[in-house]
Amino acid sequence: MPRILFAALGLILLAGCSPGPAPVPVPSPAPDVAAACAGLVEALPAKILDAKRRDTSPESPLTAAYGDPPIEVTCGVAPPAGMAEAQSQCFEVNGVGWFAKQVENGYIFTTIGRALYVELAVPDKYSPEANALTDVAEVVHSHDKLVTPCT
Numbered sequence: 001m002p003r004i005l006f007a008a009l010g011l012i013l014l015a016g017c018s019p020g021p022a023p024v025p026v027p028s029p030a031p032d033v034a035a036a037c038a039g040l041v042e043a044l045p046a047k048i049l050d051a052k053r054r055d056t057s058p059e060s061p062l063t064a065a066y067g068d069p070p071i072e073v074t075c076g077v078a079p080p081a082g083m084a085e086a087q088s089q090c091f092e093v094n095g096v097g098w099f100a101k102q103v104e105n106g107y108i109f110t111t112i113g114r115a116l117y118v119e120l121a122v123p124d125k126y127s128p129e130a131n132a133l134t135d136v137a138e139v140v141h142s143h144d145k146l147v148t149p150c151t
Contacts, residue, residue, distance in 0.1 A: 021057035022065035022072065029062070029076030036116055037062050037075030040143035044073060048135045049126050069105075071132055072121040079117055080110050090150035093130065094137035097150035100130070109133060111140060113148035 029037065038061035046053055051067025064073040082089075083099055090097045090112045097112040106123040107130070118140055122129035 019054060019068040021055040022070035024056040024063040024065055024072045024074060026058060026060040026062055027074060027076045033076045033116060034062060040075050040116065040139060041073065043139045043143055045135055049132050069123045069125055071126060074119045075116055077117045077119045092150045093133040096137045096140045098133060111144065113146060113150060115145040115147055118144060
């Protein structure tokens with residue numbers, strides 16, 4: 001009987017240590033964008049930079065989170081400030097163009113030249129943060145139509 005009690009206690013402790021849902025703001029895109037984004041987010045990998053996918057709060061088909069602190073993926077966002085000049089700041093990873101903005105705790109990367117704007121917020125913990133883009137490039141490439149390539 002004590003063995004079962006210790007096993008149950010161990011499971012309770014492990015469950016208590018796992019992070020809850022990651023708070024990720026949900027955008028409000030047009031219905032056609034939201035529908036396209038839902039397919040893209042659903043197709044995202046199980047891991048980004050070895051960080052496992054986790055729940056988001058609120059739940060949304062437009063967002064995903066990985067690891068702790070969370071790498072946040074949001075589809076259907078508005079173009080970020082500075083995007084107008086982004087063509088000169090565009091860098092390409094596996095065929096997908098990105099605009100990078102350094103923030104206090106990492107980087108925010110936003111797709112450039114695609115039908116949908118997909119944003120990855122990658123905390124400093126995952127430095128070099130741009131490596132996360134290789135894990136999502138294939139999904140973006142296959143679910144988000146190229147409009148204008150990086151130049």
